[in-house]
Amino acid sequence: MKVERVSTQCESVDKLLNGGIEKGIITNFYGESGTGKTNVCIQIAATVAENGGKVVYIDTEGGFSPERFEQVAGEEALENILLRDPVDFTEQEEAIESIAEVVESEDVELVVVDSAVSLYRLQVNGENASEINQRLSRQLSELSKIARNNNIPVVITNQVYTSFDEEELELVGRDVPKYWSKALLKLTQKTNGTRKIKVSKHRSIPEGRSTQFEITNDGLSTPDNKGLF
Structure with missing residues (x-):
């Protein structure tokens, strides 16, 4: 059975992902602040909305900018965005359930x-970690079911923190988002202003494969040095 994908309209990213974001699964973009996670979300949403498709956009951090979206896709496409903006973890839960x-x-x-874990992070502490993790897992399970049942892509973003044991970046929520995300894509910022996107987990693409992209006024673009590495 052929895997269907949604283009990001960025040549380097599409080439990395064999054509774009897979339908039927959760794709998780993760990285530190400023690495381009929200811009990636807006770009993918703009691609779908420009072609007449409806997009449910759950914005937990207040990062969605209508003005930025219109720079990428135009005013008419904005009508295809169904925006939800929960302010706490319970509201996020209700938004996903609905x-x-x-x-x-x-x-x-x-x-x-965008993001799946910012409100979770505010809620969780040592005493209730198990309960909150279960609630996060149920939310991601529901999103996975929506992706599979409707054969559409679900895109989430994930914050990170430094793991002192391993001295490297760890996903907030750790194993929960890792389990439910069938594609894990790490974003980092390069010194020249470009961003690097690396495959950390994927069903059909080798781990470690990476490329670069730039964020411009019109959205994501391919830098002059666009080779995979």
Whole structure:
């Protein structure tokens, strides 16, 4: 069976991902602040919305800018964005629980959650970590089900922190988002202003494969040095 994908409209990123973001799974973009996670989300949402597709966009950090979206896609495409902006983890839970029906009734072609863990991070502490992790897992399970049942891509972003044991970046939520995300893509910022995107986990692409992209006024673009490495 052929895997269907949604283009990012960025040549280097599409080449890395064999054509774009896979339908039917959760794709997780993770990285430190300023690495381009929200811009990637807006770019993918703009691609779908420009082609007439509806997008459910759950914005937990207030990062979605209509002005930025219109720079990438135009004013008319903004009408295809169904925005949800939960302010705490319970509201995020309710937003995700409610979108299954919306996806079917509105013929939604993409779901974005930016970020999946920022409100989780505010909620979790040593005493309730197990309970909050279970709630996060249920949310991601529901998103995975929506992706599979409707054959659409679900894109989430993930914050990171430094793991002192391993001295490297670790996903907030650790094993929970790792399990439910069938594609894990790490974003880092290069010294020349470009961003690097590296495959950390994927069903069909070798781990460690990477490329670069730039963030411009019109969205994501391919830098002059666009080779995979």
